[in-house]
Amino acid sequence: MISLSYINLFFNTVKNKYCWRTNIVVKKSPYNFFVMGLEGPDIKGGFEIRRGNMELNQEQKERYNRHIILPEVGLEGQEKLLEGKVLLVGLGGLGSSAGLYLAAAGIGTVGVVDGDCVSLCNLQRQVIHETRDIGSPKVESARKRMLSVNPGININVYREMLTVENAVSLIKDYDFIIDATDNFSSKFLIADACHFSKKPYSHAGIFKNEGQLMTVIPGETACYRCVFHKPPPVGFVASSSDTGILGFLPGVIGTLQAAEAVKYLLDIGELLTDCLMVYNVIKTSFRRVPVKQNKDCPLCSESPSIVDLKENHA
Numbered sequence: 001m002i003s004l005s006y007i008n009l010f011f012n013t014v015k016n017k018y019c020w021r022t023n024i025v026v027k028k029s030p031y032n033f034f035v036m037g038l039e040g041p042d043i044k045g046g047f048e049i050r051r052g053n054m055e056l057n058q059e060q061k062e063r064y065n066r067h068i069i070l071p072e073v074g075l076e077g078q079e080k081l082l083e084g085k086v087l088l089v090g091l092g093g094l095g096s097s098a099g100l101y102l103a104a105a106g107i108g109t110v111g112v113v114d115g116d117c118v119s120l121c122n123l124q125r126q127v128i129h130e131t132r133d134i135g136s137p138k139v140e141s142a143r144k145r146m147l148s149v150n151p152g153i154n155i156n157v158y159r160e161m162l163t164v165e166n167a168v169s170l171i172k173d174y175d176f177i178i179d180a181t182d183n184f185s186s187k188f189l190i191a192d193a194c195h196f197s198k199k200p201y202s203h204a205g206i207f208k209n210e211g212q213l214m215t216v217i218p219g220e221t222a223c224y225r226c227v228f229h230k231p232p233p234v235g236f237v238a239s240s241s242d243t244g245i246l247g248f249l250p251g252v253i254g255t256l257q258a259a260e261a262v263k264y265l266l267d268i269g270e271l272l273t274d275c276l277m278v279y280n281v282i283k284t285s286f287r288r289v290p291v292k293q294n295k296d297c298p299l300c301s302e303s304p305s306i307v308d309l310k311e312n313h314a
């Protein structure tokens, strides 16, 4: 049964960008979609009526109120989030904050992938897990915590590591992938699998006091391999278990990854594409390093050397 509709009024002073919009709920509108526009040399405006595919109940309207009253989201945007599907690969420091914000935002379906169990030394930064979860599978403690934040979403649990065998089948049903892994082989596997499956993804990584992230839209923007051609030799880069890590560093970066997923689903704002955002937790600095599609990229150039996922990750 479809009964929820909106009137979006928009008025532009800058071409193609609205400066004001509002949502008015209209019950039982006869229109599926109707737009009327006005355009002049200095003015552009009009209105559209849309009928949504779902009806938010009173609890949802209250839960998502701060989204709904935001012009950039509105009821229509909240519906998009509730219909959205995000796959979160890795439930460590990055995945903890990303998972909690995805749940809170009302992403309708979140897949969580991790084969590990919770250990005591995780809890200093992996805030999705609790002390009583020690020894339990991370996917289970994350699912429990995310549903506790928001019981109205679906969590698909994959208690396994991402491998070359399961990567494509795991990502195929999702709209956006979050790479919250902590090792290079997984990061390159996600980058390659997303490229071949044409799935947008957020890459992130942490090293010592810095975290970095970039968003990739395959076929449109620079990819992970445009920047980092191939994984460094095993053991070349120390892990956080060797170097230590301030717990809130991956929390900040994972939160930004959730923001990228939400913005992608809403189709609003600027994504972190064609740039690498680097956050230094000691200096409290954010740097945007511009990156370009690399004509010699082994993955996304016109003559790539990587043409088969299984061959390259055997």
Ligand SMILES: [Zn+2]
Pocket (backbone or CB within 6 Å): 222, 223, 224, 225, 226, 227, 293, 294, 297, 298, 299, 300, 301
């Ligand atoms: Zn590339």
